[in-house]
Amino acid sequence: MSRAGISGMGVVSAPGDGVPAVRRGLYAPEGPVPRLPRRFETQLTLPVFEIPDPPETGEGEGLPLRFLLHALEEALKDAKLSRGELRARRVGIAVGTTEACQLDNIPCHARIRKGDLSDLAPALSYVRGMPAEYLRRFLGTSGPAVTVSNACASGADALMIALEWLRTGRCDLVIAGGCDSVSKVAFDGFNALRVCSGEPCRPFDAKRSGLNLGDAAGVLILEAPERAAARGVRAEYELGGAGKTADGFHITQPESSGRELERAVRLALAQAELTAGDIDFVNAHGTGTPVNDRVEGAVLARIFGAKLRYQSTKALTGHTLGAAGAIEAVFTRIMLEERRAAPSRRCSVPDPELPAFPLRTSVPVSGSAALSTSLAFGGSNTALVIRKCRPDVPDTGLVTPYIAGFSLLPERAPEREELAALCRKYGLRRPDRLTQLALAAAERLVSLPGGEETALVTVTSYGPASTTCRVLDDILDYPEEEILPTGFSHSVINAAASCLGAVYGIHGPTFALAGFEDPFFEAADLAGTLLSGKVCRRVLIVAADEASLTSRAVETLRCGGVPASPEGACALLLAADPRENRLGTLEIGKETDGSARLLPCGVPASFAAALRSAGTGSRTRLAPLAPSSWRLPDRGKI
Amino acid sequence: MNEDVSAFRRELKENLVDWLQLMDKTADDVKDDEPLFKEGLGLDSLDAVEIVILMQRKYGIPQSQVENRREIFATFAALADFIMANRTK
Numbered sequence: 264m265s266r267a268g269i270s271g272m273g274v275v276s277a278p279g280d281g282v283p284a285v286r287r288g289l290y291a292p293e294g295p296v297p298r299l300p301r302r303f304e305t306q307l308t309l310p311v312f313e314i315p316d317p318p319e320t321g322e323g324e325g326l327p328l329r330f331l332l333h334a335l336e337e338a339l340k341d342a343k344l345s346r347g348e349l350r351a352r353r354v355g356i357a358v359g360t361t362e363a364c365q366l367d368n369i370p371c372h373a374r375i376r377k378g379d380l381s382d383l384a385p386a387l388s389y390v391r392g393m394p395a396e397y398l399r400r401f402l403g404t405s406g407p408a409v410t411v412s413n414a415c416a417s418g419a420d421a422l423m424i425a426l427e428w429l430r431t432g433r434c435d436l437v438i439a440g441g442c443d444s445v446s447k448v449a450f451d452g453f454n455a456l457r458v459c460s461g462e463p464c465r466p467f468d469a470k471r472s473g474l475n476l477g478d479a480a481g482v483l484i485l486e487a488p489e490r491a492a493a494r495g496v497r498a499e500y501e502l503g504g505a506g507k508t509a510d511g512f513h514i515t516q517p518e519s520s521g522r523e524l525e526r527a528v529r530l531a532l533a534q535a536e537l538t539a540g541d542i543d544f545v546n547a548h549g550t551g552t553p554v555n556d557r558v559e560g561a562v563l564a565r566i567f568g569a570k571l572r573y574q575s576t577k578a579l580t581g582h583t584l585g586a587a588g589a590i591e592a593v594f595t596r597i598m599l600e601e602r603r604a605a606p607s608r609r610c611s612v613p614d615p616e617l618p619a620f621p622l623r624t625s626v627p628v629s630g631s632a633a634l635s636t637s638l639a640f641g642g643s644n645t646a647l648v649i650r651k652c653r654p655d656v657p658d659t660g661l662v663t664p665y666i667a668g669f670s671l672l673p674e675r676a677p678e679r680e681e682l683a684a685l686c687r688k689y690g691l692r693r694p695d696r697l698t699q700l701a702l703a704a705a706e707r708l709v710s711l712p713g714g715e716e717t718a719l720v721t722v723t724s725y726g727p728a729s730t731t732c733r734v735l736d737d738i739l740d741y742p743e744e745e746i747l748p749t750g751f752s753h754s755v756i757n758a759a760a761s762c763l764g765a766v767y768g769i770h771g772p773t774f775a776l777a778g779f780e781d782p783f784f785e786a787a788d789l790a791g792t793l794l795s796g797k798v799c800r801r802v803l804i805v806a807a808d809e810a811s812l813t814s815r816a817v818e819t820l821r822c823g824g825v826p827a828s829p830e831g832a833c834a835l836l837l838a839a840d841p842r843e844n845r846l847g848t849l850e851i852g853k854e855t856d857g858s859a860r861l862l863p864c865g866v867p868a869s870f871a872a873a874l875r876s877a878g879t880g881s882r883t884r885l886a887p888l889a890p891s892s893w894r895l896p897d898r899g900k901i
Numbered sequence: 902m903n904e905d906v907s908a909f910r911r912e913l914k915e916n917l918v919d920w921l922q923l924m925d926k927t928a929d930d931v932k933d934d935e936p937l938f939k940e941g942l943g944l945d946s947l948d949a950v951e952i953v954i955l956m957q958r959k960y961g962i963p964q965s966q967v968e969n970r971r972e973i974f975a976t977f978a979a980l981a982d983f984i985m986a987n988r989t990k
Contacts, residue, residue, distance in 0.1 A: 692923055692924065692925055694924060745954060749948070
């Protein structure tokens, strides 16, 4: 059960709609050319790789989700999977995205801030449109579903989660991928951070001047190759290994030595049972920004030495953010199958400071394994190995985690003085409100070990909602001007994770999850999987949500008109080692708990109460809520 | 120092803490002759970009007029003097 054979793929991006088109596009002499955005107005002359809109679904789904559904259809067909077969199996769904988890609809915000709550449809479609949860409802599956928003590594992170679900036996089939579209907020935000190029991007070139954003979605179906073979589908390649580390350094900048990126690559190689010499080529992150390409090029040369062969495919696609890791895994498998590594486009004069130059023509592939890297905001590094399938081995099984600590912010906490003291303690100058709440909750734990063996999972429904509102105000109030860069960099879902990682020196895998259907349960379930697969020894889960104009309005409507404040935070530290046990063990429930009441941070009140009275040796159960308690208003009421 | 200068410096300190949403500092922590960046207030290059945008929005100083940034941002006092001399609103 434990190998993650790739039995189906679907993709849509600038070089092509569908795997066959992309297969041609990767090697075609003329690649797509980015153009000025056509979906929104802007004064900026920055080209982007937009692709044609997929068909309307009639349900008001956002663009990233529609791209995802399009790629999903192809992947399921490729894997010869029917809905009936999916319902009969333990299916996990992991999707990486940035735009689908940003509550950043500009016209909707403009209405809400004038007090006009008559049309909240875009905000409700955000609630309904969390990609992983959406797919679970759409396909009628019942396994775990997580939407991960780790900025530019999100798609690769979804694949790593899929691999761990399969290795541990948590799932026997996983639908994993990523989706994003070029939004005005990301466009203005990346411009404010001075990382966009006014020209078509040229990764690793001496004259590179930044990235171009792009639309895309990619989906991979992962399962044991034997299971696929039973349907007549040959899974020749597997996702053989994944490594994920955190710089714990800065909210947007990579740490200049690339130490943690190197560790991520080495972890992925080890899990795939390969050495650097076995890797034929590397599909690099290669965004085209001066800093990314310099750090990444140096690290790859350090690991692979003279044998290094690498390219960036972003000159064909643009930087597709949450989709990038997923579509690049698809590209990597295509190049292995075609036995030809594609060139790094528009790198006409390679940066002389790079220790090794990228491929400038396509070259034959003789090996059977390749690497794909993804680097994100906040120093989140993910490396994936795609290789020929190995024989199956038994799965690791699931362990029951020990609870090493739990804390819940009291109502009306934290006060400003407490937050100011925390910021001074850790040298934080401008953390956003959601990060402040998360930090105050984490700080209340008895002990907080950091290091390489600690993983961090943050959970939220609305994300940094008040910071997002500030960004939207900025766009509405100063339409002719640039937006404030830190407003944008603090409004991304993984801002809190980056900050907590830096504060506590957490260098293990870090995942920022977003969702509305029991995201805290999903996070605890994922933590159990990570501990079972031994990718870390402890997991810090921090759930937080903050009150903003928009989150209040949506929450009030979502909860049937009862005014609600969604603000709160809690922290749960889980460990594999019984010596770290402080409050007993955590059992992740299978049947649903229809009676649960949720605290503002999405934590079931019964779970928090059980932990308050728990002691070593007790067993605490965390069950998901019954679907009825999601209380989404039906379409007729909007 | 005349009263206008001292009153404006006070106001600007409060505004900076507010606009940049500095959590670890109050207006009293901003010293006239300390550097704004690295030591002193500890601002970074993105903060500089934001201050330039805010000078345009709040005081009507066009971004193109903010040349010689090393001098303007040397200390809080230098920044305050520059704004006082160049503000159009």
